[in-house]
Amino acid sequence: MFEFAAAEVSRWVASYMWVLFRVASVLMTMPVFGTQMLPVRIRLYLALMIAMLITPQIPPVPAIDAFSLATWVIIGEQILIGAAMGFMLQLLFQIHVLAGQIVAMQMGLGFASMNDPTMGISVAVVAQVFTMLVTLLFLSMDGHLVVIEVLAESFTTLPIGQGLLATDFHTLVLRFSWVMAAALLIGLPAITALLIVNLSFGVMMRAAPQLNIFSIGFPLTLVFGLFILWVVLGDVGAQYHSLATETLEWLREMVRVR
Template structure:
């Protein structure tokens, strides 16, 4: 008589939890983080990528708590993983939004606030310069393997913040308290350009005061626009030195949230 493979409920629950719980945390990060979490990447692709990453890293993760799929405890653990993953992804979104804010500020100052286009990432209309900064920071992030660092932090979170331990509220309050960091970082990025454009606007005001017959709208607007493009081109030469400290701060925030050293 051939032997019959008998599996207990505990064994099945352990195997399901070992794959299901990490999947929800990984999927939440991919659904909310920049680049992968945008509307340019279909949901099906993100789901397949989440499944692939989970299959690869699941054998090396710490033991998961045994849960039954339909128990309330399992639903609470799933909600916990979704919150942790979403918090990690949204904190990285803050870093990208700092460059979007920088582009919006400089576009308004140089008179290109009216030149807007549909952002395919967020599905809203943004200034063209803001969209340019978004593409620039995306390319820099990928060129410096920032996405690999995010995945490394994500996998490390299963060790420093194990499943079932509960949310560390103090760590996730850092995400809320650092919202002002986004606006401050955006202002720092374009502070030289804003200062130069302020000087240009002051000069236009002096010219209008000295020669009232000059039409400031027909002369000042195109001149401000041209000078603004030149100032933007000059300030982009130092964008890498401005990008690096902000990227380090953003990735350090991820590690602090998962209590990694």
Template sequence: MIELSTEAISGWISHLMWPLFRIASLLMVMPIIGTQLVPMRVRLLLAISITALVAPLLPAMPEVDVLSARSWVITAQQVLIGSLMGFVLQLFFHTFALAGQMIAMQMGLGFASLNDPANGVNVAAVGQLYLMLVTLLFLAMNGHLVVIQVVVDSFTTLPVGQFFPIDSLYEITLWFSWVFGSALLIAIPAMSALLIVNLTFGVMTKSAPQLNVFALGFPMTLVFGLFILWVAVSGFLAQYSQMAESALFVLRNLVGVQ
């Protein structure tokens, strides 16, 4: 009869439990997989499957009793690590949504909001379009596989039992400024073109006061805005590649993966 000691059972559980918490936290927070479109059971099953596949490749776990207070601290650390990694990806996606909302406000579509099924909030139509484009590009360029590779490598660079250094947490804070700057960088060509259109209508109204600028300006601004969006789509891939490279750099630097 096979007899198993408490230490052996605790070691087996810890070797699967702590990686599961980090991977599951990432999948619960990251875009696409962590949205309301994917049922909770599917996300949990995916996290368990990934953990079972990568567990033999992970380094040794701390020899800590799974029922001790130290085990609870390590579990909380893994949840925070996975959640912060997913949060960085969320900020990357919402950069494009913010840029779309800026363009929508300038072209007069700020009132045209759609229900975002992924996050359960109302988003401007242009922002929803940009979110759909980013999602398709992210999946087409295997961004989800890159994220899984980063979280697996993080168990080597940031072993279980360790937490983020202060510099990494400070970098996440600076990441907010990058989000707003990048969103403005994406939206500023369309906003500048629409500003010229509005200035043109202002000059026309000054020279010919009998023109109804509200009846004429809004549909023309809307048509020009749609044309500008159509032209801007041609350069969307280059903007996405640059932003994705920066986001991946921050994600890797957060957990020390080179």
């Protein structure tokens, strides 16, 4: 009777532990929840709560000793799957960060940087504005709830013990080129407008060489850049909706969720 109880306890602990590692990996790497602004203890409590809710709904897990080598292999698989899902979501945020960096360099605000509390590094102020705006859009459109739904369904499409072989990591690798293209698409109106402004200053300097183009051009470029940034931000909601929909579709495709 004691050996049977020990086996049941080992299976129960192993099943919850494997789910916890995948859930925790997603929460540690995804935007908003995986940043330094949210304490690690809160993330751990949230991962425990989600794991306890998901575990009774998943298919039966393999009957493996909790202290065997196969258990550590399965744990590694769950960490890789969860981290891949989190990094896929990070691409959505990095698109807007990169777009903000490009616009800041074009309008002369590349030197104006501030500490990003989410990543702990210095970024351009314009990129920080894009980051805060995307974070608010992500939460207001229930993006975190969609991620939790996909995470719960991934335990059915990628069962524990064979999920790594079925995971489409090729999808994640191919999306890195998409990040640069999408960032350029967001910043293209501002880049084009600022290029026209710089060409106009070039024509003015050619026509009137006595003008001090540096003392006149930099303030005007900055003012025009702020105006253009205000115009670009007016359409960022529609662009975010399109990019977020595409990112979540790719996330579902990666974990085979339909």
